[in-house]
Amino acid sequence: MTGSLTPVEPPRSSSRSSRRSLGVIGVLVIVVIVLLSQGLLTSLNYFETVDQALAQRATLGTKVIRLEGVVVPGTISRTNDGASFTIAGSGRERVYVSAQGSPPQLFQASIPVVVVGHFVSPTSLQFDGTQIMVKHTSSYIAAHPGRVTAPNGTSR
Numbered sequence: 001m002t003g004s005l006t007p008v009e010p011p012r013s014s015s016r017s018s019r020r021s022l023g024v025i026g027v028l029v030i031v032v033i034v035l036l037s038q039g040l041l042t043s044l045n046y047f048e049t050v051d052q053a054l055a056q057r058a059t060l061g062t063k064v065i066r067l068e069g070v071v072v073p074g075t076i077s078r079t080n081d082g083a084s085f086t087i088a089g090s091g092r093e094r095v096y097v098s099a100q101g102s103p104p105q106l107f108q109a110s111i112p113v114v115v116v117g118h119f120v121s122p123t124s125l126q127f128d129g130t131q132i133m134v135k136h137t138s139s140y141i142a143a144h145p146g147r148v149t150a151p152n153g154t155s156r
Contacts (some may be wrong), residue, residue: 047114054125061122067116067129069095073109076102083132087113099129106134 045068048056069087072094076085082100089095097115107113117129 041141050087050093050095051091051152053119054089054093054095057119058122060119062120064116064118066116067097067127068112069116070112071107071109076107080125082129083107087115095125095127095129097129099132101131103132104134107132 014122047068048060050067050069053060053065054065067087069089072086073086076083079098082098083103084098085095087098092112095116099117111134114133115127115129116131116133117127120126120128
């Protein structure tokens with residue numbers, strides 16, 4: 001028996017199946033990127049400042065938003081179902097807030113708050129809130145010593 005020692009080339013793989021595999025991988029990568037970007041974009045929590053919200057009031061309508069402003073001194077009134085107060089923007093803009101639920105412990109005049117809720121109407125200066133948030137980072141507190149004081153008198 002005589003055998004040939006010449007190497008035999010393996011059969012060529014179809015370039016069609018290679019392109020198909022690359023196409024499927026490309027589509028999967030694109031789908032993953034789109035899903036991740038959409039998930040990240042919808043999980044971000046933005047807020048509107050008083051000035052921004054009033055400038056966009058007609059567009060915002062009565063849509064639920066997060067409204068940020070500084071609590072105006074002398075305007076806090078505790079109610080049976082929460083609190084009412086006025087928040088101010090960077091200029092002379094002011095919004096009257098009627099919030100349901102207990103305000104956080106650090107809630108007081110002259111501090112920034114974010115209120116979740118909606119304007120009563122697209123032209124109203126009254127904002128109905130469902131949640132009041134008071135959040136301060138250590139860098140904010142360091143930059144404004146004594147500005148954030150708890151109701152019991154301790155400084156934060």
